[in-house]
Amino acid sequence: MNNLVFQGKDLKTPQMNIAQSSMIRTRLSFLKVVHSGCQNHPLFQGACHGEPQCHALLLGRYPLIIFEPPGFSFQIVNTNLDEFSPRARRRSALLTWQHIASLPPNLPVVYCGGFNTQKESTTGRFLLGRSREHGVVGDMRDAWPNARVRKNISLIRTYHGFKGDKQGALEFLKLIFRALCLCWDRQTQDLHVDWILFRGRSLVPASCEVVNDNIDSFYPSSHYPIFVEFMLPRNVRFVETS
Secondary structure, eight states, rough: OOOOOOOOOOOSOOOOEHHHHHHHHSOOOOOOEEEEEOOTTTHHHHTTTTTTOOOOOOEEEOHHHHHHHHTTOOEEEEEOOOOOHHHHHHHHHHHHHHHHTTSSSTOOOEEEOOOOTTTSSHHHHTTTTTTOOOTTTEEEEEEEEHHHHEOOOOOOBOOOTTOOTOOOOOHHHHHHHHHHHHHHHOOOOOOSEEEEEEOOOTTEEEEEEOOOOOBTHHHHHHHOOOEEEEEEEOOOOOOOOO
């Protein structure tokens, strides 16, 4: 298996990154946008149903362009679900999954973004195949619990409101209570509201990290990004560059 992460190493090494949200980290993109959707798409209007705060899916197909034959292509679906309305989140998740389900079954898919809800919510349970939404069940997998190595496990939630670890006494007590709840409920592994989901046997999450990079306690986002390294099949090779 080849590593799918780039962190400023030799370009001949088959590495690139798939990272959700902004990061203080050197990155190099080997992707070219072939198609992208927009929020004016009719499907977006159908998901909102009069709820102006609803953010539907953003679609984009990103085949890798510097691999030798047989090559390797996959699709990234990025989303920012509504922050306030559970109903809007469920409808947007259903809309996104319907698009993913329409893709060829052998095409790997990475579905990432700000879901603004926890994985044990109705939205998360649907996408992970634990509950039904309008008679259908999602089939995505979560990179965090499936990764061989996980970093910064103590950061059980990804939203921090630009405060980092300085949450105040009340928020700290809430966090302790939630951590104790996680000890009792083994099915719930985290309180992340930012996820990287995937589908396809050719994508294997090698490591996953909650990134808390900051400069003098100043953060680039109110959310901790999730960083994932995926492994690719051995027959996928980079083209030698001169």
